[in-house]
Each structure stands twice: as structure tokens, then as C-alpha cells.
Amino acid sequence: MNNGTMIEVTGLTKRYAGKTALTDVSFTVARGEIVGLLGPNGAGKSTTMRILAAFLPATTGTVSIAGWDVFRDSEEVRRRIGYMPENNPLHHEMRVREYLKFRARLKGLTRARSRDRVDTVMEQCSLTEVGSRIIGQLSKGFKQRVGLADALVHEPELIILDEPTIGLDPHQIRAVRQLIKSLAGAHTVLISTHILPEAEMTCNRMLIMYEGRILAADTPENLQKLMASNGxxxxxxxxxxxxxxxxxxxxxxxxxxxxxxxxxxxxxxxxxxxxxxxxxxxxxxxxxxxxxxxxxxxxxxxxxxxxxxxxxxxxxxxx
Amino acid sequence: MTALFTLTRRELATFFVSFTGYVIIAAATFLVGLSFIVLLSKLGTDASPMPVTEMFYSTYFFWLLLLLAAPIITMRLFALEKSSGTFETLMTTPVRDLHVVLAKFVAAMLFYVVMWLPMLGCLALVQRYSTQPGGLDWGAVGSTYLGIILLGGLFLSLGCFASALTRSQMVAAMVTLVLGVTLFSLGFLADQIPATGHWPAQVLSRFALFQQMHDFARGVVDTRTIVVYLSLTVFFLFLTLRAVESRRWR
Missing domain, CATH: 3.30.70.3100 (Alpha-Beta Plaits)
Known part of the structure; x- marks a missing residue:
């Protein structure tokens, strides 16, 4: 159907009561790309992601994911995305394996398939040894990986991660980055961050956002070249x-x-x-x-x- | 359908995994126990044959329990998910809004029924040791439970709605309590209006929860009452659904 483009955003504007969060944002992301959404806090990264994840509606503009309209075919879109919101909310009273199984079943996986996939993502995210621990008692690094495992569990075409490394120690940050990099190719990944080196290291392309607009969009190398001219x-x-x-x-x-x-x-x-x-x-x-x-x-x-x-x-x- | 079942199971599990579920059950059992004591003393002194279920009902503990349980059971349902952010992860999975609402309501309902089960033990105890003829009529017990379930459904759907409106559990509980008490008082208002032929009095008399529950406890099942309760429950669940959907058009 639509093989080249994963995300297509055209003229996206979002107004909350009395405040404009996004102004005429347009961009496209090709299949298999890792794209970083970069900007200071309050630039509109989370709002963009929430709209892409079909959680919030846009005021104007259209967003399509894998050819499906986010508003009209919301369910088809949600079937195809793995979304990890900011601050990584989890059910703290559940056990890791139980939670991931619950999430896999919610996302429509069969019982046998969910068992397989939970095992796979737990290995992928190095969660195997904490499978029977209660999520609320895990360290922040583990919690973050549970969130990631949840985003991956149904093998989504598009993975949307909102600030996936926030609050982690340098060692954990490296592990998470490694994991994100390993997803390239098979999945399309959109991550948001306000930390530069992160985007520089993990992304093929960066979108720089500021006050609800996209100011620049290019590869990290090209953005550097652009500036090096008057070095x-x-x-x-x-x-x-x-x-x-x-x-x-x-x-x-x-x-x-x-x-x-x-x-x-x-x-x-x-x-x-x-x-x-x-x-x-x-x-x-x-x-x-x-x-x-x-x-x-x-x-x-x-x-x-x-x-x-x-x-x-x-x-x-x-x- | 799988999603509905998975969600209901998780919602129900949270009642029993966490401490709160057991606290609620313990509190309910305590209140039922108090009314049981009152009942026993009545059984000892009162010779007039009155169904045991009706005696149970005639103590105010019953209403206290009914009015307090609904806000406590339902306040968590949506408000907690909203404030902790899990509402976002939930709604970005391919589940239907209707399934989310139904799962939460059904789980609350099942928990509510479990909460009332200790009363059955008290009734059985009366049956076992009662020397009075016809001490316990199981038909009346059945209709009492039917009343409890119907009334509970109404109050829990109210609670679902209140919880879906806010991210604060406290606000959800207060709104549910106020709505519940208001609904409860409406029936008494009907008595204040003298002209019985007028429509306001007739409408209000349909909401005479106290009187209707009394009928259930005596073993009288009125279909009009059942229809009113069921349609009000559906109505509040519908409002809950609209509240959940509202983020899409707000």
C-alpha cells in the first residue's frame, strides 16, 4: 500500500484552551528511519507524539501513519504503534512478566504468541532476571526497560518513545541507546529528547523544534556542515x-x-x-x-x- | 473481546492484589456484623413475624454501607489511571473506549457482589439456629440480593462517571457521594409534595430508593423499579463513555 513513508504530518496545529502548542508542523519519516525530535522543554514534542499516538486530536492538519489517518482510523494506527509516554507510566503493583503479558493481550496478541513475544522482549531488554519482581520495587533503569519492552511487545511498525532516557544514569543511558539503535531497519523509531548527544548518537535524522514549530530537519552531519561554513x-x-x-x-x-x-x-x-x-x-x-x-x-x-x-x-x- | 476480558481481569485483580480491596471487604463485613447484632436482639425480643432480610434492611447500617461503598470502590477506576499516566498507555492500545468503560464497571460490580457475600453467612447462621417458624425465606434473600445488585449497579455507574471526569480520586469520591445521597433523598422529597396526581410527584416516587429497597427486602419484586434502575445505570455508563471519549473532541 504505502511502502516508503511511515509518518506523514501536514500542517499540524494544536491549540489548547488559550494556548497554541503546535503551529503548522509538517514532516515525513520514511520506513526504517530513526528520527529524533529535539527541542527544549515545552517545545511541543510531547504534544506531537501524543497526536501521532492517536491519544489527542489535532486542531487542524492531518497525520497519517503507515497510510492510515490518525483520527479516522485510530484503531488501525494504534495497532501499528508502540508508544512510551513521557515519565513512563506503569502499573506499579504488577509483576514484570504479568504486566508485559497483560499489555501484549491488550494489544491483541493471542495467548501463545504473547508468551513468545514476552520472552523475546524480556531478553531483548535484559529483563529476564527480574521477571517475577514487582514493578514498583524496581530501579528506574529497569522500569524504563519495562516501558521499552511494552512498546516493543507487539512488534509495532512504528515505535514512539517520549524522552526514553530521562532520569537514567550514564551507564543505563548507554544501554537504552544501544537498544534503540538495534531497532533500526526492522522498525521505524521516533524519539524525543532535549539532550543533544543522544540525538546525535542514535538518530539518522533530527527535527529541531522550538515553540511549536520545526526549525530545522536534517541529518546530524548536514546540520553540522550547515554551521561549519562560518566556523x-x-x-x-x-x-x-x-x-x-x-x-x-x-x-x-x-x-x-x-x-x-x-x-x-x-x-x-x-x-x-x-x-x-x-x-x-x-x-x-x-x-x-x-x-x-x-x-x-x-x-x-x-x-x-x-x-x-x-x-x-x-x-x-x-x- | 479478548481485550475486554483481559481488562476486566486486571481491574478485578487490582482489588484483590492491593490492600484496599481487603480493607473495603473488612469494613463492609464489620458494618454487616453490626446490623446482625441489632437483628439478633430483635429476634430475641420481637415476636412479630417479619422476614429476617427485612430486619437486616431496617437498620441504617445497610444504607451507610451502600452509600459509602460506591465512592470508595469506584474513585480509583479512571482518576488513578489519569493521574498516574497509565490512562495514556491504555488508550493508545487498540482497545475500544466502550470496552474500557465496561471492563471497569464489570470489575467494580463483581467486587461489590463479593463485598456483600459475608451477609449471606449471617443469614445462614440465623437460619441454622432460629427456632421461629419460617425464620428465613430464601426467596426474600434472593430478592434482597437482586435489590442490592440493582441499586449497586446504579451507584457504581454513578461512581464510574464521576471518576471519568477528574484525575483526583478525592473529587471523584465526593462527587459520587453527593450524587448518591441526592438520589437517595429524592424519594423522600416525593412525600413532601401533597398532590399525588401531578407528574413531579409521580416521577419522584420512581426514585424512592428507600421504599423500593424495602420492597425487595420483603420479597416484592417490582419490574417498574428494575427498569428504572437498569436504565439509569445504562444512562450513567453512557455518560462515562462520553467522558472518556471527550479527550478526542475537547
Whole structure:
């Protein structure tokens, strides 16, 4: 039927009483992709996910999942998604295996099939040894994995995870990331996070959201490239400070520069080239010509951190 | 259908896995026991032949139990799931809203029936040791239980509705209690209206829960009463369903 696209969102707007949570959001996600929804708290990530999971209706706009309309064919959509909400709500009085079986049966798996699948996901999420423990008594890391196992148990085509690593320790975060990565290909995954490295590490593509809009959508590498064009060049050169200042002032390609003393005879020069030119070769030639010595010459790449801050706080960047 | 069964089983299990279920049953048994004591003292002194079930009913413990049990049983149903967030995981599985409402109501109903079972023990005890002729009429016991179940269904559906409206269990319980007591008092209001031919009095007299339950306890089964109770139960379950669905159009 619809083989290429998993999620298609067009002109999605969501208004709560007196507050607009989403404004004209559109994006598509292809089958098998891992897409990160990135943005600060309150950007509209959870609202988007709730609408995708057929929990909340959209005010305007359409959302289709695997070709089914989220509002009209809600049941078909819910059959195809595994959704883990923010804060991972669980029935704390139930035992792990009992809970997963209950969830599998709710999602329409037969008795025999649910037994098989529960065993599989428990192994996949390393829950086997806590199968008969009460969920409320588990550590946060285990609880999170129970939530993940629940999202996976019926082998959904699309997995939607809202902040899956929030509140975990670094070791647990790595384990969860590994698990998410292992889902690529067989499943389409949409995860939301406000932590950059997470999206950087796990996702093929990122959607950056801010105040209910999507500001940028691209692969982590492309987003970096986009920003690297006006990256700074750092050169550490042993030369008289006045000469350096004069040299940079003369060069037309240098828009801004800053010379500060480093240790020994060296000075650290931070140069901002015009229009994203790469001046490294030129600088090396100039230094050689004058017989100075050069010990470092790098082009600083913007990390996703910078991109994130730039895209999400456009006004502050100007100051 | 599988979903309905799975959900009902889980809902019922929460009553018995958690402490609350047993506390409710213990409290109910205690109140039934109190009315049993009153009943025994009456049996000892009162010579007038009155069905034992009616004596049971004539103590106010019965109504106390009925009015208090419904809010306590039902307050958790939707409100807790909403406040803990499991409502979201529940509603994003391919279950029908109707099945969710029915499962919760049926589970509450079954628990409610279990809660009333100790009374059967008290009645059996009277039967075993009573020297009075015709001490216990099983037909009257049956109709008493029918009344308890019908009235319980109505109050529990009220509670379901109240719980579906809010995420606070406290609010749900209070709303259920107020609605229950109001419904209970309506019947007495009918007595205040003198002209019996007028329609308000006639309508109100259909809600004379106290009088109707009295009939059930004496072994009188009035189909009009059954119809009123059943339709009110369905009506409140319908309202519950609309409340659950409301997140889709709010």
C-alpha cells in the first residue's frame, strides 16, 4: 500500500484552551528511519507524539501513519504503534512478566504468541532476571526497560518513545541507546529528547523544534556542515604581536580576528573568515613566507550544541 | 473481546492484589456484623413475624454501607489511571473506549457482589439456629440480593462517571457521594409534595430508593423499579463513555 513513508504530518496545529502548542508542523519519516525530535522543554514534542499516538486530536492538519489517518482510523494506527509516554507510566503493583503479558493481550496478541513475544522482549531488554519482581520495587533503569519492552511487545511498525532516557544514569543511558539503535531497519523509531548527544548518537535524522514549530530537519552531519561554513580558524603562531595584528587587518578574507597571548612566544589567533572561506592553506603560506613558526592550525567545527542553541534561541545569538 | 476480558481481569485483580480491596471487604463485613447484632436482639425480643432480610434492611447500617461503598470502590477506576499516566498507555492500545468503560464497571460490580457475600453467612447462621417458624425465606434473600445488585449497579455507574471526569480520586469520591445521597433523598422529597396526581410527584416516587429497597427486602419484586434502575445505570455508563471519549473532541 504505502511502502516508503511511515509518518506523514501536514500542517499540524494544536491549540489548547488559550494556548497554541503546535503551529503548522509538517514532516515525513520514511520506513526504517530513526528520527529524533529535539527541542527544549515545552517545545511541543510531547504534544506531537501524543497526536501521532492517536491519544489527542489535532486542531487542524492531518497525520497519517503507515497510510492510515490518525483520527479516522485510530484503531488501525494504534495497532501499528508502540508508544512510551513521557515519565513512563506503569502499573506499579504488577509483576514484570504479568504486566508485559497483560499489555501484549491488550494489544491483541493471542495467548501463545504473547508468551513468545514476552520472552523475546524480556531478553531483548535484559529483563529476564527480574521477571517475577514487582514493578514498583524496581530501579528506574529497569522500569524504563519495562516501558521499552511494552512498546516493543507487539512488534509495532512504528515505535514512539517520549524522552526514553530521562532520569537514567550514564551507564543505563548507554544501554537504552544501544537498544534503540538495534531497532533500526526492522522498525521505524521516533524519539524525543532535549539532550543533544543522544540525538546525535542514535538518530539518522533530527527535527529541531522550538515553540511549536520545526526549525530545522536534517541529518546530524548536514546540520553540522550547515554551521561549519562560518566556523572559526584557530592558529597558534610565534611572532611579534603587532605584526600579527597588522597581518590579519590587511587580509581581506578575514572578517574578525582576536590575538591573545598563549604560553611562550606563541600567540593564539582566532579568525573569523568572510563567507565561510577555508583560510588554512593561505595562513600556512603566509607564516612560512615570514619565517614564523606555527604549532596549531585548526578549523573549529560547530558542535550540534551550538546548532541547537543557535536554532532554538535565534534572538540571543544576535547579541 | 479478548481485550475486554483481559481488562476486566486486571481491574478485578487490582482489588484483590492491593490492600484496599481487603480493607473495603473488612469494613463492609464489620458494618454487616453490626446490623446482625441489632437483628439478633430483635429476634430475641420481637415476636412479630417479619422476614429476617427485612430486619437486616431496617437498620441504617445497610444504607451507610451502600452509600459509602460506591465512592470508595469506584474513585480509583479512571482518576488513578489519569493521574498516574497509565490512562495514556491504555488508550493508545487498540482497545475500544466502550470496552474500557465496561471492563471497569464489570470489575467494580463483581467486587461489590463479593463485598456483600459475608451477609449471606449471617443469614445462614440465623437460619441454622432460629427456632421461629419460617425464620428465613430464601426467596426474600434472593430478592434482597437482586435489590442490592440493582441499586449497586446504579451507584457504581454513578461512581464510574464521576471518576471519568477528574484525575483526583478525592473529587471523584465526593462527587459520587453527593450524587448518591441526592438520589437517595429524592424519594423522600416525593412525600413532601401533597398532590399525588401531578407528574413531579409521580416521577419522584420512581426514585424512592428507600421504599423500593424495602420492597425487595420483603420479597416484592417490582419490574417498574428494575427498569428504572437498569436504565439509569445504562444512562450513567453512557455518560462515562462520553467522558472518556471527550479527550478526542475537547
Amino acid at each position: 572559526q580558524i584557530i592558529a597558534e603562531i610565534a611572532a611579534p604581536e603587532a605584526d600579527l595584528n597588522e597581518l590579519w587587518a590587511q587580509l581581506p578574507e578575514v572578517e574578525m580576528f582576536d590575538v591573545s597571548p598563549a604560553d611562550g612566544d606563541y600567540f593564539r589567533c582566532a579568525l573569523t573568515p568572510r563567507e565561510g572561506l577555508d583560510l588554512r592553506r593561505q595562513i600556512f603560506a603566509l607564516v612560512q613566507e615570514r619565517g614564523w613558526s606555527l604549532r596549531e592550525l585548526t578549523r573549529s567545527r560547530h558542535t550540534l550544541e551550538d546548532i541547537y542553541v543557535r536554532v532554538t534561541r535565534p534572538d540571543e545569538e544576535e547579541n
